[in-house]
Amino acid sequence: MLKLNLYRILLSRGIEDPYQHLRSNGYQRHKITNLMHGRNATVNLDELEYLCETYGCTPNDLLDWTPSDESKDNKSHPLQPLRRSKTSVSIHKMIDALSPDRIKELERYIVERGER
16 A cells, blocks of 8 residues: 655654644644545645655655555565654764764765765
8 A cells, every 4th residue: 555654754854743834834734644644545746746846855755655455565566665664763863873984984974975
């Protein structure tokens, strides 16, 4: 089953209160609840494009996949890259927990890969 997982991308962008963030961007309560709990059965392409543009991501970043039938789960399935771990942790909280030396190491890693 494919599900929209907006929560993960919002946390990765440092948005600690996704509900309030989406509310301030014009989303209604019911829609926010569905988005945050992966209960959106349909997302139109305009909305998907808007989310991708807003959060600097691709549709693949917003989707999670769990095989509907575990017996059909195989490593060569084309949706395997969309399998995610169940945990969503704010990258900002992870960085806050690093020592200054580890932060410098992380900065070097990012600069070396041209992600700056």
